[in-house]
Amino acid sequence: MSIYLDHAATTPMVDVAMNAMVTQLAELGNPSSLHSHGRATRKTLEDAREVIAKEVDCLPTEVIFTASGTEANNIALKGLYWAGRAAGKKLVVISAIEHHAILDPAHWLLTHEGAEVIQVPVTPDGVIDLVFLKELIDNRGQEIAVISIMHANNETGVIQPIAEVVRIAGQIPVHTDAVQSFKKTPLSFSTLGVIALTLSAHKIGGPLGIGALILRRTVEIPSLLHGGGQEREIRSGTLNAPSIIGFAAAAASEHYPVDEITDLRDRFIAGVREVLPDAIVNGAGADRLPGIVNVTFPHTQSDTLLLLMDGAGVSCSTGSACSAGVHEASHVLLAMGHTEVTAQSSLRFSFGATSTTADCDFVLSVLPDVITRGRAANSV
Ligand SMILES: Cc1ncc(COP(=O)(O)O)c(C=O)c1O
Structure with missing residues (x-):
């Protein structure tokens, strides 16, 4: 007997994703190259971007591919903090139940970048305390650079009231880590109204080592990785076409x-x-x-x-x-x-x-x- 009840850690790849990825592995061409090999890869990759955009209800230009959910969380939290700090805002607000991919960059911002970090407590059932958040925003809203509250918790599965967080936050940028929610519960970037949202392929039957930051089109933030500027100058690195194509195939597969x-x-x-x-x-x-x-x-x-x-x-x-x-x-x-x-x-x-x-x-x-x-x- 071998029973796998650890799908929140990682999921088996779905066949369509594996097949799409293997097919693409055999193709040659850097998507940034202008010759026909490059353009062919670019076309497949942009189709994949459209699929992800459709599945999460955002514009294709709002999809920034990353090497993991962890990277997407780091880009969002640090980038939005740095953008806010430039305008004199040094407060980072997260929940007490975030994944380490938010907790640890928040701690790093505190120890290295002059941030103050406040954690929003949760109820005994694991839902963030909206009264605490509202009071914090009423009292110190002018100082907040970014609010990052996860969409659903990876340990308990508890879904958080993100639309309500966005409503209370007003003009303050809100990021949500939706790694566990994508394809498991309704998730719409445009309806939620967040500025940034994190996805990861290996939680939905896609490959390991590929994720995305959905970042509102008009938002510009400093980058973590500097180089070719492939993804809106926010994320550099040759795009991982096979994994992106596997990610899109899994997202479109309705296998859950x-x-x-x-x-x-x-x-x-x-x-x-x-x-x-x-x-x-x-x-x-x-x-x-x-x-x-x-x-x-x-x-x-x-x-x-x-x-x-x-x-x-x-x-x-x-x-x-x-x-x-x-x-x-x-x-x-x-x-x-x-x-x-x-x-x-x-x-x-x-x-x-x-x-x-x-x-x-x-x-x-x-x-x-x-x-x-x-x-x-x-x-x-
Ligand atoms: C809520 C949450 N955020 C972020 C991550 C990190 O994603 P990745 O494994 O793609 O780095 C995970 C993975 O366990 C997660 O559950």
Whole structure:
């Protein structure tokens, strides 16, 4: 038995994406070259850009391809901060539950670039505190260079009220990290009204190492990478045509059955509650993505559970970052009110397009034994 319930970490590539990518790998031509080889690659690449633009509801010129979601987040946060700082604004506002690809650049701006960083707290269900944000904007709105709040959280799947954030923010630029949301819940750049939005291909059945920053057409920000200026002078580097084409094919493929995955998630939650009544489903009261379930199993230790699960043939995740081989307590669960101990007694199960009812039921069948053994290991 080998069951993969870690689709929030990365997804299997869909066939159409793999085929499109392999076909393009055999083609020759730098898309910036003016000869016929270059122009042929450029044409395929611009078609791919149009596909991504259509899927996220923006203009093709608003798509800036990057080498990852991490890079897109860095370009957005640092670039919007630098643009704001030039106008005397030094405050960076993020949420307490951001991915490290926002948390860490924010910390870097604080330690190296003179920024002040304020984190918006979340409710026990993991939704950002809009009252806190509104008060902050009422009091210090003139100082804010950028607000970056993720669209849905990668550990709990909790969806954030971004349209409301944009409304409260008024003229302040808002970026959202939509890496986990794209193709899993409705996502429209133009309707949301954000200035910048991050995507990553490998979370939607596309290849690793390709992402995009959707950046409003009129916005100019300083770049991180200087060179050929390929992407609106904001991102330099020869465009990775095969990966971009794989990304677009995955985005267009409609391979993600939202209703079925939601049913699987709910079947799993009901099953967990039946076999382990003291388990806590984190964020259960909030609007969530279809595929992510984060559960705290009291009196256990996440690392032990992960290994026991792996031994039982199930790949899942602790959801939190790993430093020197040891998982830290998740900052997301801590922000939701967990203690260090209970935050470190939690696992994330993430379902995807290839998940089945049999996968779900198998995990439920091994779970009681895994938890019993995890508790025994924890009590010695
Ligand atoms: C919410 C979120 N943002 C950003 C990233 C980073 O994306 P990438 O793996 O493309 O760098 C991830 C990946 O785990 C994520 O879940």
